[in-house]
Amino acid sequence: MTRQASECPAPGAPDFLYEEHESVGSTNAVCFERARQGHNGSLWVRADEQTEGRGRRGRDWSSPAGNLFTSLLLINPEPVDRIGELPLVAAVALADAVDKAAGTLHLVGLKWPNDLLVNGAKLSGILLEAEVLSDDRQAVVIGFGVNCISHPPLSLYKATDLRSLGYQVPVETLFEALASAFSVHYRNWQKPGGFEDVRRHWLKRATHLGKEISVKTAREDITGIFADLDAHGHLVLKQDDGRQRTIYAGDVFLSGD
Structure with missing residues (x-):
């Protein structure tokens, strides 16, 4: 395994590794670099700023300092036949993390598959990407972007941020809550039939169910x-x-x- 000098146990999830940067192109790209270098995964990468952030379908994701930008590298996540469920695992974990960090109860709703909304406005983005490496291992990267202190004007959706909503949530606090919540939901998901628990949590927050x-x-x-x-x-x-x-x-x- 190639180990970076800045790696340490992840705050809130010591069973995962963690590295922190001031500025990167994108945290997803850094995760893939680590994977190609032979990293064994279970690695969180966080940056204060992204210069080339992107969202689903190649859309730009505004990434100014003060918001949360982080990605998780998983190598050969099991069960492999259910990797397509991971975006919903990530959404449930992030929703729980926002509640914990902000001291709220069901502040956010979920829009399929993995957008967090508050009063119909988008608070975050989650991007899952995968790549088969040269040694045939599969690298899966889940990127999270959360509007903590500012939000961009989005052409497709309304947007918001936690500070505009009246919540002062430091990036470090939100990251620790996310790492902890993801660890719990991910371990549960890996169990036989584990997605049913995720599905139930997701549906409790579904903004458009029945509409x-x-x-x-x-x-x-x-x-x-x-x-x-x-x-x-x-x-x-x-x-x-x-x-x-x-x-x-x-x-x-x-x-x-």
Whole structure:
């Protein structure tokens, strides 16, 4: 394993490693660099600032100092056939972490698959990426960006930040809460049938459950009632004709937005 000099046990999750930077292009990119260097994973990387932050589908993610930018490197996470559930594991962990750090109860709701919303405005972004390494190991990186003291104007969604909402949450406090919450939910997820606990927690925070939504996929726009999550976290839509349709990827909007 290639070990970085700055590595130490992660605050809040000593079973994970941690390294901290003043400024990086993106914390996801640093994680992949570590993986290509032979790192064994279970590594958190946090930066005060990102200069090349990005979100889902290649969108830019504004990354000024004072907000939380961190990524987690996992190598060969098990069970491998359920890796697609990890974005929801990450969302539940981050939602719990925000509540713990801010001293709130269900401050945030969840928009499928992994956006955190407060009163309909986006508070955070989560980006999962994966790569098969030259030695055939699989590197999975989960990136988190949380608006602690500022938020950008977003073209697709309204945005907000914790300070604007009246909560003074230091980045370090939020990171420690996230590392701790993710460790708990990740270990539970790894157990047989472990996603059902994640699914239940996710649905308790679901902002659009039972409402008519539109889902923009790569090929079409689909409208229906958000009926459920299936056993692997996919969105189940009930359409006008009563049939249910499973959505595997897409952007969700309340109908009329």
